[in-house]
Amino acid sequence: MRRALSLILAGLALAASPAAAAEPKPTLPPFSWAYQPVGVDERGLWMEADDLEREFRDSRLLVRDEALNSYIHGVLCRAVGEDRCKGVRLYIIRDPSFNASMAANGMMQINTGLLLRLHSEAELAAAIAHEFGHFELRHTLEAFKRRRRSTDALMWAGITGGRNGANLQLAIIGSFFRFKREEEIAADIRSFEYLAASTYRAAASPAIWERMMAEYEASAAARKLKFRNARRPSFVDSHPTDMQRMVYLKALAAEHGDGGEDGVDGYAKALAAWRPQFLADAIKLNDFGGSEYILAELARSGWTKELLAARGDLYRLRGNPRDLTVAAQAYRDAIAQGATDPAIHRDLGMVLLRSGARADAATALQRYLALRPDAADKTMVALLIDQAGATSGAAVMHAESGAPAVSPGSPANAPPEPASGGSAVAGARALAPANDGSTK
Numbered sequence: 001m002r003r004a005l006s007l008i009l010a011g012l013a014l015a016a017s018p019a020a021a022a023e024p025k026p027t028l029p030p031f032s033w034a035y036q037p038v039g040v041d042e043r044g045l046w047m048e049a050d051d052l053e054r055e056f057r058d059s060r061l062l063v064r065d066e067a068l069n070s071y072i073h074g075v076l077c078r079a080v081g082e083d084r085c086k087g088v089r090l091y092i093i094r095d096p097s098f099n100a101s102m103a104a105n106g107m108m109q110i111n112t113g114l115l116l117r118l119h120s121e122a123e124l125a126a127a128i129a130h131e132f133g134h135f136e137l138r139h140t141l142e143a144f145k146r147r148r149r150s151t152d153a154l155m156w157a158g159i160t161g162g163r164n165g166a167n168l169q170l171a172i173i174g175s176f177f178r179f180k181r182e183e184e185i186a187a188d189i190r191s192f193e194y195l196a197a198s199t200y201r202a203a204a205s206p207a208i209w210e211r212m213m214a215e216y217e218a219s220a221a222a223r224k225l226k227f228r229n230a231r232r233p234s235f236v237d238s239h240p241t242d243m244q245r246m247v248y249l250k251a252l253a254a255e256h257g258d259g260g261e262d263g264v265d266g267y268a269k270a271l272a273a274w275r276p277q278f279l280a281d282a283i284k285l286n287d288f289g290g291s292e293y294i295l296a297e298l299a300r301s302g303w304t305k306e307l308l309a310a311r312g313d314l315y316r317l318r319g320n321p322r323d324l325t326v327a328a329q330a331y332r333d334a335i336a337q338g339a340t341d342p343a344i345h346r347d348l349g350m351v352l353l354r355s356g357a358r359a360d361a362a363t364a365l366q367r368y369l370a371l372r373p374d375a376a377d378k379t380m381v382a383l384l385i386d387q388a389g390a391t392s393g394a395a396v397m398h399a400e401s402g403a404p405a406v407s408p409g410s411p412a413n414a415p416p417e418p419a420s421g422g423s424a425v426a427g428a429r430a431l432a433p434a435n436d437g438s439t440k
Ligand SMILES: [Zn+2]
Pocket: 130, 131, 134, 179, 184, 187, 438, 439, 440
């Protein structure tokens, strides 16, 4: 393992800048949560992070579901060990981009977009162990020192002096601290070492980067853009590309062996209540190729009613004539599989109406009103039923109005449905840094 590592690192050093290579490596202190920050830099950074965390705890972007939070914290503990994990405070952020980060004081942030794209507990363990690796190796402090020395000091002063809300602050912090290529590689390797010492399959991590590359390609293809950047590092990019990550993590995996637990079912179960909402958030980004890829990957073990409903939404929102046919079929398949959200009948009705299938559209819309007689949009839907030329709508509605109201299928403590706009997600998108992988 040592020899393979040094070979890999020697190869990667060729791509690193000479200035960066000349800097001494930070020394790693023995791990202890009793550790106190030393020096002006470190104390300042700790205090800053504590201030941000106090504000952030009230953020409307946080997913506060205790079960999900404790599940992820449990995975972290299994990955890095009980002694290391216990001081980490975890925050799940309702943001569909693929990102996570860790502050110097032990505050870890995980985007729901990251959770959506992972397929197993082992992958989750690898991703959050990477963030913990940055923390244990004190990369945040190093990044802070570099930034303070640089011409960005004014920008930093602007951030700390002109705070106007924790959401904005965290968004900026996330994009402000860029780790160096060597630090990203070190965190990847540290993550691999944590997992190799755990019960998880350490060799699970390359698949994350393999899928990220494929998603970018799918996204670009759908936009008809040429896809260039994943397969060779840009001169200005200080991070290992997804391709490099996949290659050296695969080399480590080949050296280490393929043992350990994936935890696919456990992960799917833990995410079950939230996945439809995280999918909806992703679909609203209007990245057709990317979302279609995410869906197809999740559906490898079968199209569930949740995945079918999301597929219907994806095609309905793009709305090309052929898309409407695909959307209608996806909604019908979801209903056939037992989807209970009344809105699916409304959405089916809408695509049928736009396809010109008026009678079927009226039936679906009537079904929606029957299942949700007090729907906020009932007036609009009734108007559409009229437009569809339904003559027996009232009779159908009467016949079914005695049916018990069906819950929208959301978890009890779920944030408001994002469908009505002005949601937490819209806010997250406006405030989130560009997904440049700077903190991953
Ligand atoms: Zn990183």
